[in-house]
Amino acid sequence: MIEFKNVTKKFGDFTAVENISFKVEPSSIYGLIGYNGAGKTTLLKTAAGIYKAEVGSVTMDNQNTFDNPVIRKSMFYIPDDLYFPMNASIKSMAKLYADYYPNFSYKTLENLLEVFGLDYKKKIRGFSKGMQRQTEIILALASRPRFMLLDETFDGLDPQKKDITKKLFVEYVAESGCSLIISSHNLPELSDLCDNVGLINGKHLTMDCSVYDISDNYRKYRLIFNRDITEEDFKDIQYKSLEIDGKIVTVIFDKNSQDQKDKLNALLPMAIDEYRLTMEEVFLNEMEDKKYDITKIFEK
Secondary structure (H helix, E strand, O other): OEEEEEEEEEEOOEEEEEEEEEEEOOOEEEEEEOOOOOOHHHHHHHHOOOOOOOEEEEEEOOEEOOOOHHHHOOEEEEOOOOOOOOOOEHHHHHHHHHHHOOOOOHHHHHHHHHHHOOOOOOEHHHOOHHHHHHHHHHHHHHOOOOEEEEEOOOOOOOHHHHHHHHHHHHHHHHHHOOEEEEEEOOHHHHHOOOOEEEEEEOOEEEEEEEHHHHHHHOEEEEEEOOOOOOHHHHOOOOOOEEEEEOOEEEEEEOOOOHHHHHHHHOOOOOEEEEEEOOHHHHHHHHHOOOOOOHHHOOOO
């Protein structure tokens, strides 16, 4: 298990992430969502033991990850900005990792090279960005770690390779019991992959829940009235967001209950429709702190 306990990381006077706590169970994939610059990379580098938290800790199997060579031999971190030595090939990198990771499997490496169609002996720096990303994924899975930290790992992959990679992650986690964290600013990439998701917004973890809970709890209602309606009509209703456009109202709740429906029906709308929110709609709603009138942006 990976556990973040009240993690705060600062760079001088700048606080990158603050008081973040969550757990990633064995055989689980955790999606870390946030805009570019939200602090996802900082959090992963702290988990990987590259940074030391000013407050709190990250543990793997109850051992602190910072400056811990034992944990490093069972943990694999794929950064957003990949680096390979000048003349490195998959063959030379495999030897390097095999000497470091005790569970490294050349058989797994051979199988993955066949799946991705990469040349074992060619220089990696001659590969495209997508092929370099595939190379690091292959080496990570062949190392057979118990913990994986992946930062924007799907960047540069074409749709086919992205789909293959997702299936490989799911299969490996199920087979090995690995705890895996993957960060992304692209929600559709994670919506069909993760068991649990966390949202970093404003340097804090503002949401931490299972994918099932997101789908089950969040509701959107569209109401049509035959009279003018105002926010005052909704003063006794605990909603997440409310939009009024003339006689049409859209209201979102982050908890699904019969009481909400009863209060909406008590307003006597002409029609009321109920929808489940997609993961993308939920996260956009959670992260929205400003509303803009796009039609006025280019006014002279």
